[in-house]
Amino acid sequence: MTITVSGIPQMGLGTYGRTGDDGLAAMLAAIELGYRHIDTAQSYGTEITVGRAIPRSGLKREAFFVTTKVADTNLDKASFLPSVEQSLETLQLDHVDLLLIHWPSAKDAVPFEDYMTALGEAKARGWTKRIGVSNYPIADIERAKAILGEGALSTNQVEIHPYLQSPKLTTYAKNTGLQLTAYQPLAKGRVSGEPLLKAIAEKHGVTAPAISLAFLMSQGHVVIPSSANAGRLRENLAALNVKLSEEDVATIRTLNSGERIVNPQKSPKWDD
Template sequence: MNIPAFGLGTFRLKDQIVKDSVSTALALGYRAVDTAQIYDNEGAVGEAIAESGIPREEIFITTKIWIENLSAGAVIESLKVSLSKLKTDYVDLTLIHWPSPNGAVSVAETMQALVEAKKQGLTHQIGISNFTVALMQEAIDAVGAAEIATNQIELSPFLQNQQVVDFARQHNIAITSYMTLAYGEALKDATIMQIAEQHGATPAQVVLAWALQLGYAVIPSSTKRANLESNLQAQTLKLSPQDMAQIAQLERNGRLVSPQGLAPEWDA
């Protein structure tokens, strides 16, 4: 099963706020929700999904294993805890959230544990997040590229992450873009605002359409119904080759997420 191109992100949203966001998104037609163990919101996300009345098999749920749970003995047990919180027997996709700092746990150990979780039916697909080219190669060496559904990475008009994208594409590994709107900074960019005006669209729709047209999955988050609804319409916005070329020129290696002690040595 392919990863849905459009989903809802839940980073930084908790308790009733995340529950409302997920409930509203599902009511509007979203069918993919992205969470993580470290977000401390799997319980609220699970409640919103359970109360939505939408059949479980129609919703694509992604969660991510936190660094403390990357060892072979901890991956499956922690995933079972996540499933309990999410009120489901399985998730559709489980990612390594961040590579183990300083390689304390090898990529191979965690990937092999995720393959076992998949065999046990706890997750339908597995993948990685925040992996560099070198780390992707380690994951491929461990379990084969065909096992890796996606690499979820920070990717925006200001950080196009081309080396990672190119390497992933060579191995048929999908890219999921997070922070696509660059914490909202991309919405203030003059080029993007101009393209939006030409199309009668919002800047957010333009940025999301750009990522979608490049073949990436996107998981924007919002707590506002109007924005959740508006973002969905990016799927039908068609940007011209000239629009795409103009946005490509905005690259400036503008990385926003690089936590000290957690981030790997990024590709240039």
């Protein structure tokens, strides 16, 4: 079953760490189960795995929604567009469906306007159907809109899970029509041991990770969980069939503690 929000399949597949033959096997297992939205990045070393998996799947290119991200080391004028061309070559695609800036350039080391303009140019050249950003706080989204125009950004991909629900960013996104994509939606697997989620999962006949994903989707987010295991990939897909009650949602909201997993030194000033 494919549910699409803002033109993006709501359930995607994270590919961080899925390199080599093991990574390819995990990706093919996921495609076999029905995953069609694949999230990669220049910095993951998995564009090459995606480039092997798509032709091996036997499905048409159009069946897939592929996202990649320009690394923060490729934001300067000389590197940006050639890096996207290289990504397409590695992916063996003539365009991606969504191209993101992976991280804002810390302290504007690369001028903001330069790389936002290059992002728009990649779309104008037909190298991507949609453009967006990742790890962007509200202030930088506003700056991007001033350059690219209202509605130009299809998503902001950020860390969101039951322990980091990001209420400020979520409210801003709802009010301005910006789609959020939740990365690490299972808090790196930690949600599977959460008693509160387990109790709700039991009621719905699914697992705690599926409840985490169903919760995030109920908040309107796209989710991109990752697993190398076919059984767990299937468990996670089951989230698409879960209808949480208002009471379930209210209970899961209490898990928010603002706990952030991905917080490198180059991080911007987060809103939540």
